[in-house]
Amino acid sequence: MHDGPADALPADHRALTLEDAQLPVVDLGPLADGSAEGIVTVAASLGAAARTSGFFYIVNHGVPQELVDGVMAASKDFHGRSRRFKMRNWCGFSTHHRGYVPFEENGSKFPKRINFNEAWDMGFEAPADHPDFLAGWRMTGPNVWPEIPGWKETVSAYYEAVFALGLRMLDCLAFELGVDRDELRAQCTCPTSQLRLLRYVPNDMPKSTDYVGIDSHSDFECFTILHTGGPGLQVMNADDQWVEAPPIPGAFVVNIGDIFEAWSGGRYKSTQHRVLNQGTERFSCPLFFGLNYHAVVQPLETFRTAEALERYPPFKAGDHLMRMTIGGFRYMSDAHAKGELVPDFEVPEANPFKREAKPIGGEAAPEAAPARG
Numbered sequence: 001m002h003d004g005p006a007d008a009l010p011a012d013h014r015a016l017t018l019e020d021a022q023l024p025v026v027d028l029g030p031l032a033d034g035s036a037e038g039i040v041t042v043a044a045s046l047g048a049a050a051r052t053s054g055f056f057y058i059v060n061h062g063v064p065q066e067l068v069d070g071v072m073a074a075s076k077d078f079h080g081r082s083r084r085f086k087m088r089n090w091c092g093f094s095t096h097h098r099g100y101v102p103f104e105e106n107g108s109k110f111p112k113r114i115n116f117n118e119a120w121d122m123g124f125e126a127p128a129d130h131p132d133f134l135a136g137w138r139m140t141g142p143n144v145w146p147e148i149p150g151w152k153e154t155v156s157a158y159y160e161a162v163f164a165l166g167l168r169m170l171d172c173l174a175f176e177l178g179v180d181r182d183e184l185r186a187q188c189t190c191p192t193s194q195l196r197l198l199r200y201v202p203n204d205m206p207k208s209t210d211y212v213g214i215d216s217h218s219d220f221e222c223f224t225i226l227h228t229g230g231p232g233l234q235v236m237n238a239d240d241q242w243v244e245a246p247p248i249p250g251a252f253v254v255n256i257g258d259i260f261e262a263w264s265g266g267r268y269k270s271t272q273h274r275v276l277n278q279g280t281e282r283f284s285c286p287l288f289f290g291l292n293y294h295a296v297v298q299p300l301e302t303f304r305t306a307e308a309l310e311r312y313p314p315f316k317a318g319d320h321l322m323r324m325t326i327g328g329f330r331y332m333s334d335a336h337a338k339g340e341l342v343p344d345f346e347v348p349e350a351n352p353f354k355r356e357a358k359p360i361g362g363e364a365a366p367e368a369a370p371a372r373g
């Protein structure tokens with residue numbers, strides 16, 4: 001173990017606590033009766049949260065606690081098994097990123113910079129004859145499952161419930177932005193929406209810029225609905241300052257992703273966040289609510305000015321996910337380097353949606369890689 005100064009919190013890890021800087025808490029209760037008034041009420045508060053901090057909690061969201069407890073238990077069960085068991089479903093056996101993501105898949109800077117996490121990744125169930133599955137490297141296709149009785153059913157039930165919640169939130173945000181909800185819904189009929197069952201790996205390394213739970217990043221989809229099982233998450237608020245986002249019982253953390261920032265011409269903020277290296281085991285499960293691979297994302301018609309188009313040039317939702325992910329997983333970087341994964345899009349060094357934090361009583365944060373890993 002490190003003693004003394006090595007364990008002191010580095011300046012760029014400092015964050016405001018929830019007492020210093022409240023994150024909005026949005027009550028989704030009014031959506032429960034399916035009424036138009038409910039959508040109007042929730043749209044106003046979701047919109048206010050999306051336009052300011054981009055990060056907020058949602059309560060009364062309608063996802064039963066048993067499903068949340070079930071998915072967390074399933075994650076602990078899977079991650080508690082032997083490496084040999086887990087590697088039977090290594091994500092590197094797939095070209096659509098399904099299954100177990102071991103610790104070593106880490107970002108491209110591994111092992112100098114380490115993301116102390118491993119994960120199980122699944123997504124929207126697409127048929128094996130789907131053209132995007134047959135084409136490969138399009139994050140689309142059938143899921144794989146570990147041989148644990150009842151596991152698939154538990155995890156699928158959670159996915160379906162949170163995905164349905166995502167659709168209701170999409171309707172509210174469509175209303176808030178003044179666009180037809182069917183226009184947005186039509187783009188998520190077979191989406192690249194992944195659910196990650198993350199385990200943060202215990203270790204005796206210090207909290208530092210190079211040793212993180214997950215490096216600073218924004219999420220690449222419309223928004224993310226996240227359940228966390230412990231402290232460590234820090235999110236950037238409207239003033240570009242880090243704020244701690246500890247779990248609140250019964251609430252999900254939601255953050256706006258890159259797609260909504262582009263759709264809204266920058267009115268909604270895709271917000272940076274990270275998980276510090278806690279050194280202790282931590283479980284979380286984000287569902288990234290995305291679009292069909294080929295959905296073209298650009299400012300929605302109302303926001304499509306020349307300036308907005310210059311800032312947010314059109315991109316395919318799936319290409320953005322892939323271009324950000326290639327550097328995040330070693331098996332993908334290897335396939336890319338070997339010419340097995342040949343993108344027909346550019347792979348930038350950093351996410352164009354990246355924002356830098358303002359320091360809290362210390363130095364500015366150094367560059368971080370685009371990370372999902």
Ligand SMILES: O=C(O)CCC(=O)C(=O)O
Nearest residue numbers: 198214228233275284286
């Ligand atoms: O574990 C968490 O709290 C956040 C995870 C995250 O940001 C991600 O997987 O993109």
Ligand SMILES: [Fe+2]
Nearest residue numbers: 217218219273
């Ligand atoms: Fe994230």
